[in-house]
Amino acid sequence: MAEAFFSPCPRGLETLLADELRSFGASGIQTLHGGVAWQGDWAACHRANLESRLATRVMWRVAQGRYRAEVDIYKLAYSVTWAKWFTPDDTIRIYVTAQKSPLKSLEFITLRVKDAVCDHFRTVSGKRPSVDTANPAVRIHLFLTADTATLYIDTSGEPLYKRGFKPAAVEAPLKENLAAGILRLSGWQPDEVLLDPMCGSGTFLIEAAMMALDIAPGLGRRFGFEKFRHHDRAGWAAVRKAAENRRQAPRRLAIHGSDIVGEWVRRSRVNLEAGGLADCVTLERADLLERVPPAAEGVMVTNPPYGVRIGEAEELAALYPKLGDALKQRWGGWRCYFFTADANLPKLIGLKASKRTPLFNGALECRLYEYRMVAGSNRRKEREETAGD
Incomplete structure (x- = not known):
C-alpha cells in the first residue's frame, strides 16, 4: 500500500530532489515550493x-x-490513531x-x-506522552494553508543533512544537502578533478x-x-545491507581542498577523518590567488565569504577583481562555480557568468555562478576569429 510523504529541501533543489526520489521508487511526485510531495511504500x-x-x-x-477555526484542528488531530x-x-514535540x-x-x-494527541492517548491507554523540545522520540508536524490542515509524523528524526559526523564545523557552515545539490548542479562527475579552494570545514x-565512493549519507x-x-x-x-554492499572502500580520489587559513584546513582534515575519508582527499594550505591548478582541466566549487561581518564587504570588493585575474591567468580549461549571497561578486570579478542559479541557504537568497574558463589556445582562437569577422 502506498503511503503519502513530503520531503522538504533547500529551495532551488526541488527538481533534483524529485529525480532522486524517483530513483528510490517514489511515485505520484509533485514538485512544490521548498520540497516534493510523493507516494511510496515503506x-x-x-x-x-x-x-x-x-x-x-x-x-x-x-x-x-x-x-475554519482552532477547534477543527483539534478534532482532526484527536481523530488520528497515534497509539x-x-x-x-515516547516523548513528543509539535x-x-x-x-x-x-x-x-x-x-x-x-x-x-x-492537547489533542495527549487526549487521544488518555482515552486509549489512560496515560499521556510527555513533551521534549530538545530530543523528542516522535516529531509531529502540522502544516496550514488558508483552509487546509495537514498532519505529518517525521520519519527522519534529526534533519537528514546531519550525516552523523563532522564535529569541527566552522562558523556559518553550509548544510550538507545544499552542498550536495550544488555539486549536482555543477555537473561534476567522480572521474573529473574537483577542487574547493576555500574549503572551510x-x-x-x-x-x-561520499558520492564518488557511493556511500549512502545516512549510514552513520x-x-x-x-x-x-x-x-x-x-x-x-x-x-x-544493500547500501552497505554498494559502499566502496576508501581510496585516493581526484578531490582537492585548500584554504588560506591553516586552522580551517586542519578542521577539514578532522571532519574527513571523522567520516573515514581522510586518505581520499588531498588537502593543503594555499591562497587561491596564488595557487596553481591540480590538473589541466577540472571543476572548481566553492562557497566564499558573504561579506556579512564588519569589514568583510570591503575586503571582498578588493578580492573579486584579483580573483577574476587569477582565473583568467591560470585556470583555463576549468569550470568554476561560486556560491554566494554577495551581489558584488558578479559585478567585480570581471568575468561573464555562463549560468546563474538561484538557491537559498536557509532564508538567505544566494546564487550559484558558473564561469567556464577557456583554455589558452582556445582563447587565442576566439580572438583570431573575432578579429577576422
Whole structure:
C-alpha cells in the first residue's frame, strides 16, 4: 500500500530532489515550493532517509482536512490513531508552520495539537506522552494553508543533512544537502578533478567523496522511523545491507581542498577523518590567488565569504577583481562555480557568468555562478576569429 510523504529541501533543489526520489521508487511526485510531495511504500521511505543527499526530512502524512477555526484542528488531530504508531512512553514535540492561515496564534495551535494527541492517548491507554523540545522520540508536524490542515509524523528524526559526523564545523557552515545539490548542479562527475579552494570545514569535499565512493549519507546515523511500533525491521535491514554492499572502500580520489587559513584546513582534515575519508582527499594550505591548478582541466566549487561581518564587504570588493585575474591567468580549461549571497561578486570579478542559479541557504537568497574558463589556445582562437569577422 502506498503511503503519502513530503520531503522538504533547500529551495532551488526541488527538481533534483524529485529525480532522486524517483530513483528510490517514489511515485505520484509533485514538485512544490521548498520540497516534493510523493507516494511510496515503506521501503521507498527507508531508502529516501538512508540515501537521499538532498532531502532535509521525510515526513509521513497521517491526516488532512479542511478547517475554519482552532477547534477543527483539534478534532482532526484527536481523530488520528497515534497509539498505533507510538506509545505514551515516547516523548513528543509539535511543530507548526503556516502559509496564509487566518489563525492568529501558531503558538496556541501548537498547544491545541499537543492537547489533542495527549487526549487521544488518555482515552486509549489512560496515560499521556510527555513533551521534549530538545530530543523528542516522535516529531509531529502540522502544516496550514488558508483552509487546509495537514498532519505529518517525521520519519527522519534529526534533519537528514546531519550525516552523523563532522564535529569541527566552522562558523556559518553550509548544510550538507545544499552542498550536495550544488555539486549536482555543477555537473561534476567522480572521474573529473574537483577542487574547493576555500574549503572551510570541508563540506563540499566530504559530500563529493561520499558520492564518488557511493556511500549512502545516512549510514552513520539513526532515524525516527526506527522507533515506530509498526517498524518493519527486516525490510529496513535489507535496505541498509544493500547500501552497505554498494559502499566502496576508501581510496585516493581526484578531490582537492585548500584554504588560506591553516586552522580551517586542519578542521577539514578532522571532519574527513571523522567520516573515514581522510586518505581520499588531498588537502593543503594555499591562497587561491596564488595557487596553481591540480590538473589541466577540472571543476572548481566553492562557497566564499558573504561579506556579512564588519569589514568583510570591503575586503571582498578588493578580492573579486584579483580573483577574476587569477582565473583568467591560470585556470583555463576549468569550470568554476561560486556560491554566494554577495551581489558584488558578479559585478567585480570581471568575468561573464555562463549560468546563474538561484538557491537559498536557509532564508538567505544566494546564487550559484558558473564561469567556464577557456583554455589558452582556445582563447587565442576566439580572438583570431573575432578579429577576422
